[in-house]
Amino acid sequence: MKIEFNLNRFIALLKREFFxxxxxxxxxxxxxxxxxxxxxxxxxxxxTNIYFFALLFVASAMAFNLYIQKLSEEQQLLLPVSxxxxxxxxxxxxxxxxPLMIIIALIPGVLIMGLLSNILPDYIMPACSMQDIFDGIxxxxxxxxxxxxxxxxxxALFFFGSIFYRRYxxxxxxxxxxxxxxxxxxxxxxxxxxxxxxxxxxNEAYHMxxxxxxxEIVGTIIGMLYSVFFVFLAYLRLTEREDK
Amino acid sequence: xxxxxNVDFAYKPQRLVLDNVSLELDxxxxxxxxxxxxxxxxxxxxxxxxxxxxxxxxxKVLDFTPKKRQAAFLSQIYFLGEEFFAYKTSIEVxxxxxxPFYPKFSKEEFIQYLKDFEIEDLSLKMDKLSFxxxxxxxxxxxxxxxxxxxxxxxxxxxxxxxxxxxxxxxVLKAMNDDKCIVISTHQVRDLHNLIDNIVILDEQEVILNAxxxxxxxxxxxxxxxxxxxxxxxxxxxxxxxxxxKENTQNQECNLDIELLFNAIMQHKxxxxxxxxx
Numbered sequence: 001m002k003i004e005f006n007l008n009r010f011i012a013l014l015k016r017e018f019f020x021x022x023x024x025x026x027x028x029x030x031x032x033x034x035x036x037x038x039x040x041x042x043x044x045x046x047x048t049n050i051y052f053f054a055l056l057f058v059a060s061a062m063a064f065n066l067y068i069q070k071l072s073e074e075q076q077l078l079l080p081v082s083x084x085x086x087x088x089x090x091x092x093x094x095x096x097x098x099p100l101m102i103i104i105a106l107i108p109g110v111l112i113m114g115l116l117s118n119i120l121p122d123y124i125m126p127a128c129s130m131q132d133i134f135d136g137i138x139x140x141x142x143x144x145x146x147x148x149x150x151x152x153x154x155x156a157l158f159f160f161g162s163i164f165y166r167r168y169x170x171x172x173x174x175x176x177x178x179x180x181x182x183x184x185x186x187x188x189x190x191x192x193x194x195x196x197x198x199x200x201x202x203n204e205a206y207h208m209x210x211x212x213x214x215x216e217i218v219g220t221i222i223g224m225l226y227s228v229f230f231v232f233l234a235y236l237r238l239t240e241r242e243d244k
Numbered sequence: 245x246x247x248x249x250n251v252d253f254a255y256k257p258q259r260l261v262l263d264n265v266s267l268e269l270d271x272x273x274x275x276x277x278x279x280x281x282x283x284x285x286x287x288x289x290x291x292x293x294x295x296x297x298x299x300x301x302x303x304k305v306l307d308f309t310p311k312k313r314q315a316a317f318l319s320q321i322y323f324l325g326e327e328f329f330a331y332k333t334s335i336e337v338x339x340x341x342x343x344p345f346y347p348k349f350s351k352e353e354f355i356q357y358l359k360d361f362e363i364e365d366l367s368l369k370m371d372k373l374s375f376x377x378x379x380x381x382x383x384x385x386x387x388x389x390x391x392x393x394x395x396x397x398x399x400x401x402x403x404x405x406x407x408x409x410x411x412x413x414x415v416l417k418a419m420n421d422d423k424c425i426v427i428s429t430h431q432v433r434d435l436h437n438l439i440d441n442i443v444i445l446d447e448q449e450v451i452l453n454a455x456x457x458x459x460x461x462x463x464x465x466x467x468x469x470x471x472x473x474x475x476x477x478x479x480x481x482x483x484x485x486x487x488x489k490e491n492t493q494n495q496e497c498n499l500d501i502e503l504l505f506n507a508i509m510q511h512k513x514x515x516x517x518x519x520x521x
Contacts, residue, residue: 004315012344019341023332071329077295080319080345239313243295244255 004082013081013089014097020066025098029105036102037109040136040143041117041128048143055102056147060155061170063094064163064238073243083239090238091231094159099148103140110136156227160234163241180226188218245271245393245424246292251301253287261287263448264301269441271392272421273455276439277428278505283445285428286326289395292426293323306393319346322391324382326398335381336366348390353418357384360410376402383411387418394418394425400434412438432501442501444508451516452508456499462518463507464491465500476514477507490518 018025032055039051066072067090076086114133117125128136154177161173192215246269253262261284269275279285290296291303294310294317303310308317331338335358343349358364361380370378379402386394400408415438419425429435442459444452454462468478468485477488486500488507508515 006315009315009345012341016341019333019337020331069329071325071327074295074323074325075329077313078293078318078321078323080315082315083313085315242297243290 003084005084005088006082009081010085010088013079013085014092016079017066017089017093020072025101029101032102033105033109033112036106037111037113037136038125040106040110040139041113041125041132048139049147052143052147053151056099056151056155057158059094059098061158061162061173063090063159064234067163067238067241068166068169070243073241077241077243084235087235087238091159095155099144103144106140107137110140153223153226153230156230160230160237163234163237184219184222187222188215191218245269245306246426247302247304248288248291249302249304251291251298251303253284253291253296253298255287260448262291262298265448265450266301267443267450267453269424269426269443271424273440274415274419274425274427274438275441275443276432276435276501277426277443277445278432278435278501279428279430279445280509281430284448285430285445286397288445289323289397289426289428292393293321293395294318295323320391321393321395322346322386322389324386324394324396324399326401328378328382330371330378332369332371334367334369335363338370338381339366339385342385343389346389346391350388350390353390354384354388357387357414360384360414361407376404376407379403380407383414387414390418392423394423396425396427398429398431399427400429400431408434412436432505435501439501442504444505446509446512451512452519454519458519459504460491460497460499461494462491463504463515464489464495465497465503466495476511477503479503479506 036051039047042048066076079086081089110133113125114128114130114136117128157177157180158170158173161169161176165172195214246267248265248267251262251265252260253265254260265288267288277285277288287296291298292305292310294305294313297311306317306320308314310317333341339351339354343351343354355366358366358381361384363377363380363384370381373381379399383396383399386396400411403411412434415425415427427435427439439456441455442452443450463476465488466486467481467483468475468487472487472489474490474492475487476490478485480486486503488500488503491497
């Protein structure tokens with residue numbers, strides 16, 4: 001498998017992708033500024049995690065959208081770039097450019113909503129202090145990192161699903177994810193069982209904390225392997241893509 | 245330039261669209277790909293462009309294998325589909341974002357082709373244009389891309405009558421000895437005086453691949469006169485009975501594509517035998 005890469009061509013491709021989807025992107029960023037700004041000012045950090053999870057989920061699950069729609073698919077596949085450049089452009093857009101733009105748009109969003117809260121009546125939005133605004137901006141980074149580092153394998157799975165299935169990809173991927181989760185749990189339980197029988201005896205409480213530590217490490221490794229595997233599968237799928 | 249060898253293709257198993265098709269198309273020619281609806285003209289063009297892959301057989305275009313979709317190959321071919329994506333940008337921006345991928349693209353030519361189609365304002369939004377006008381923009385871009393191979397699927401669909409005539413002029417203007425243009429259509433009149441070589445597809449196979457000269461050497465097209473023999477096909481017209489007959493006396497005549505197409509659809513074996521197919 002020969003990989004072709006030309007920087008100028010790749011930059012031209014990124015520019016093109018931006019122009020093709022600029023209207024949707026700008027609309028999304030404006031909604032993100034207003035809605036996200038409001039959410040990140042709220043003290044309940046659970047909402048911020050859900051918010052980022054939803055955004056990253058949509059960005060990954062719709063990554064190959066232009067390759068799914070009948071007419072744009074033809075344009076995308078015939079563009080004089082290599083398969084690798086095509087794939088990398090989608091990957092960069094979904095996992096780097098869009099999250100970065102979301103974060104950058106959220107900072108002024110929080111600031112504007114924070115300032116607006118002092119003008120609006122309290123029953124619409126309680127007034128925020130400068131400290132609340134800074135806390136809100138801080139939450140952007142912590143929530144993003146928490147979601148990104150914990151759920152990357154799910155995003156990778158839906159990223160693959162967006163090129164693998166033409167229809168109902170979310171639903172099919174959800175079923176696949178459930179299957180993978182069950183398989184992983186069985187796998188981890190087996191590792192857990194073998195290790196406990198083989199190496200560990202004595203204090204149960206100590207063992208439980210030891211086991212959970214092992215489970216965490218094994219889970220992280222499996223998650224990373226799944227992610228690389230699904231991202232690679234998405235690449236292979238793109239190279240074999242036919243506009244039928 | 246284009247070579248297909250024993251190509252089979254099916255969208256669904258057991259339902260072949262192309263069956264053991266072999267075909268050679270050279271540069272320096274405008275090839276007309278003709279056939280009834282659903283015979284596989286578009287599929288053949290998509291195989292050439294690398295949009296679909298053959299189940300068996302070999303496709304070579306400009307010494308590349310289209311299936312690999314190498315950037316060097318794709319920059320030398322422009323495929324203009326019957327329908328296309330409506331960019332939500334102005335014509336100017338469309339040109340700006342699409343042209344860097346085609347090394348021989350000429351903006352001057354693009355603007356000139358647009359003017360020839362009576363489109364002067366480049367700030368017009370592509371998605372707000374009528375389908376026919378959008379098609380004119382796409383044709384202008386395809387010609388200005390100056391790729392060695394230009395593949396057009398039903399390019400005259402949705403064009404108005406003056407634009408169809410303009411299309412023929414522009415294609416001839418853009419053509420040179422290093423280029424190869426393949427145009428598929430089921431509206432054979434639109435290709436009148438445009439194509440040099442005719443490829444006819446029927447029932448999953450190529451039943452004719454011959455230049456205009458080769459055809460008129462073997463077949464005579466004209467109005468029935470007294471003493472005409474060897475008539476293969478005839479149809480009534482206002483001018484009289486139009487006939488296709490074997491050209492045994494090397495008579496000069498003008499190729500009538502529509503008559504040829506109708507004749508070959510009804511007398512396939514008789515005509516293909518003349519061309520040793």
